[in-house]
Amino acid sequence: GIQVEQSPPDLILQEGANSTLRCNFSDSVNNLQWFHQNPWGQLINLFYIPSGTKQNGRLSATTVATERYSLLYISSSQTTDSGVYFCAVEWGGSNYKLTFGKGTLLTVNP
């Protein structure tokens, strides 16, 4: 199966700082999603981005499918951005199943 690696595993920021989270995957993918898991456990869809660049407010994401990685950018971070960020991919042999990375735990301090 496909391997999904996220880095860094943990990240601590001061409010207002910018950050970049990375997701590497070992095979071609049909779908790539970024999620934010809030303190209550809810998985919030951030981006559906199998290729290209998207932006939503202070967040943006870029996937370079040919080089098998995706980046999530968070600008002007706020305490409410704290939580775990997951990258998940759907690859050709997966029959529409997602494989998740282990996540990046982001802590934003006031």
Place this chain on the structure above:
Amino acid sequence: SQTIHQWPATLVQPVGSPLSLECTVEGTSNPNLYWYRQAAGRGLQLLFYSVGIGQISSEVPQNLSASRPQDRQFILSSKKLLLSDSGFYLCAWKKQWSSYEQYFGPGTRLTVT
């Protein structure tokens, strides 16, 4: 718009007791449905998925089972819970046969004592 519901939100059960978790989706028809578990720590593990009524595929051998009695209803069950079954259980859906987004429910936090 589509919504996904899970209940109960939290559950504390003794070892050896049965389990039934329910997931329902509104606002769509014939979705793909999924059960994931998140143990202590972060990783999400796919347990079961279904592409139609009565069609269940298992990803991990365990003492859990899943059923899909109706198009938009997905049930996770166990006859006898183990301590290792504790965790956070998430149901998800997506449009069938398409590479679109998966959407997750609010989850059920299960503690087996």
